[in-house]
Amino acid sequence: LIVKGPDQDAEAVYEGGLRMKGSFCLLRQDANLRVTEYHASEVREISVGNDFHMTFVPSASGRVIDFETDVLKTPAVQLAAQIEVPANVLTPLWADIVPAAEDTDGSYRVLEVSVGDAETRLVLDTDSFAVGLNSGSEAPGNAQLRRAFNYAFATGAILTIPYSYHGRPD
Structure with a gap:
């Protein structure tokens, strides 16, 4: 998944329980839609449902x-x-x-x-x-x-x- 926001303070909610507060995030998911790898740039927080949640200093x-x-x-x-x-x-x-x-x-x-x-x-x-x-x-x-x-x-x-x-x- 590729998620792009306008800036590090922008917050958005997407389908499938995806939430991001930040500028850019790339998530790799397995066949069961679990996040297996991430890349985040200027991101405060990213989560997918209850299985994946990360916070960062943007x-x-x-x-x-x-x-x-x-x-x-x-x-x-x-x-x-x-x-x-x-x-x-x-x-x-x-x-x-x-x-x-x-x-x-x-x-x-x-x-x-x-x-x-x-x-x-x-x-x-x-x-x-x-x-x-x-x-x-x-x-x-x-x-x-x-x-x-x-x-x-x-x-x-x-x-x-x-x-x-x-x-x-x-």
Whole structure:
């Protein structure tokens, strides 16, 4: 069975006792219609009758409070939230940052997650977040470096990591 919803909070009930709250789920059933395997992306809950029921963390998100502007340093983003990655989530993880600069893809592979007291630091798979020179700037000095370039996103943007799961019911 393939079940598609508009977003991770959408809830729908289908024939045969199928219920889903989430974006996408693929269920494999045997000849007796028992679920033998599942794949769920951005899903909170999926069930089929009384025989199969799974709950998931559909995603994690946080507001960007800082990011590395130096092209010679590790491309990291600081979030004003603690991001917890469930142990059974599929990897690699991908992060979507919106809003992104015009003609810029705001999707990045997540290389590392470090959780602090009230923040999370993510190392993302890119050479730099700079996407071009700021048209009004001249050759930058160290104090003006951040203003000399246009970046793929700005502080205040929202970073979301959609989670996917795959497995067989117990």
